[in-house]
Amino acid sequence: MANNRGSRRIVTLRDVAERAGVSVSTASRVLSGTEYASEDAIRRVKEAVQSLDYRPNESARALRRARTMTFGVVYHQLRNPTVLDSLEGVETGADERGYSVLVASARDSMDRYVALIQRLMERRVDAILLSNLTDAARDEVDLVRSSGIPVVVMAARMDGVSHVPMVAAPWRNRIFDMVRDLAALGHDSIAFVGAIRGSQSPLPSLSEAAAQYGIRRVDEPAQDYGEAAAMQALDALLARRDRPSALVVLNRNLSATLARLGDRGFRVPEDISVVNINDSSSRATTGLVAEIHVDQFQVGYQAAMTAADWLEGTEPENRLELDIAEWLPATSLGPAPARLNQQSGDLTARMS
Numbered sequence: 001m002a003n004n005r006g007s008r009r010i011v012t013l014r015d016v017a018e019r020a021g022v023s024v025s026t027a028s029r030v031l032s033g034t035e036y037a038s039e040d041a042i043r044r045v046k047e048a049v050q051s052l053d054y055r056p057n058e059s060a061r062a063l064r065r066a067r068t069m070t071f072g073v074v075y076h077q078l079r080n081p082t083v084l085d086s087l088e089g090v091e092t093g094a095d096e097r098g099y100s101v102l103v104a105s106a107r108d109s110m111d112r113y114v115a116l117i118q119r120l121m122e123r124r125v126d127a128i129l130l131s132n133l134t135d136a137a138r139d140e141v142d143l144v145r146s147s148g149i150p151v152v153v154m155a156a157r158m159d160g161v162s163h164v165p166m167v168a169a170p171w172r173n174r175i176f177d178m179v180r181d182l183a184a185l186g187h188d189s190i191a192f193v194g195a196i197r198g199s200q201s202p203l204p205s206l207s208e209a210a211a212q213y214g215i216r217r218v219d220e221p222a223q224d225y226g227e228a229a230a231m232q233a234l235d236a237l238l239a240r241r242d243r244p245s246a247l248v249v250l251n252r253n254l255s256a257t258l259a260r261l262g263d264r265g266f267r268v269p270e271d272i273s274v275v276n277i278n279d280s281s282s283r284a285t286t287g288l289v290a291e292i293h294v295d296q297f298q299v300g301y302q303a304a305m306t307a308a309d310w311l312e313g314t315e316p317e318n319r320l321e322l323d324i325a326e327w328l329p330a331t332s333l334g335p336a337p338a339r340l341n342q343q344s345g346d347l348t349a350r351m352s
Helices: 013-020 024-032 038-050 058-065 080-094 110-122 135-146 172-184 204-212 229-238 251-263 296-313 344-351
Strands: 070-075 100-105 125-131 151-154 166-168 189-193 216-218 246-249 273-278 290-293 319-321 327-328
Touching: 013 024, 013 110, 024 038, 070 080, 070 110, 080 100, 080 125, 080 251, 080 296, 100 110, 110 125, 110 135, 125 135, 125 296, 135 151, 151 296, 166 273, 166 296, 172 290, 172 327, 189 204, 189 229, 204 216, 229 246, 229 251, 246 251, 251 273
Parallel strands: 070 100, 070 125, 125 151, 151 166, 166 319, 189 216, 189 246, 246 273, 273 290
Antiparallel strands: 290 327
16 A cells, blocks of 8 residues: 555644544643643543544654743733723633733834834743834844744734734725715715824825825825824914815824814814724714724734744734624714815814
8 A cells, every 4th residue: 555644644643633522721731631631621632633543743842841831922002992992802822822921012103113023032931923023123123023022013014024823803995985985975085183102104905095085185294103292283284274184094193183172162073073993992982973984802812823823833824804894883983074175264263
């Protein structure tokens, strides 16, 4: 009989777990014999091992024995509720797979962000998850990867680190849906309020959609990622003679934006329409403020699962896109105001 062992697909621990009807972590515990598992689980795992002719790779087993069973996670800052949703997702996914989570905040310092990556590597975490990775951390990320530690990016990354696997929930198609609806309501101009980390030109899909539907994009770039800078940019937008008829706002700046519009005498949606990019798990504004909703809990959860799978031998695809973004129109979206270009005296009165 011909020897076809060379073409035989390698049986993985995940195959054993699926055959036994248990989680990968349970199968791992049974085979290592170091932690508790029920008698029924032990029996089913052993039967699966025998039927599948599972043969653990000895070097992989040695690596598993050296693990700390810890994921390191780096965020730029922890003040944003969206970050807390992402973190809860990471912790939920990690816990399901038997890992603990070590969280670090760069406190909006790129130098600290880079240093934290190196520090986590020195702590011998099993995998590192990074929020909104930028090119500034390219050398450190490559060093971590060369040491054999998986790196998974959540939410966004730059071209210089495009080789790092990423989990994201793109909202491009929902941006087009939103701009389509604005065009149908007669809007001819739109602006994005604030800044997005790692992006010199925030929301390129907004520019593409605006061009497709004949809507002019008005830009007043924020100087940094904080709320104060976003409000300064908003003031500049409102002071323009060609001010936009619709605003797109990140969830973290929504409350301040609505308050600022009220202080300046602008009514929503009679004078200006507002769309919230809501990347939190909360739906508190649903029905009140039109939003593109993306639940970052799901992104964090899937990133943790991707890291765990990688450690078990399943290398991830370069870009995993979660189809969870939703476009949810609401009462903050109205017809374009009949008069957009106010006389300077009227505008001064509004903003005094």
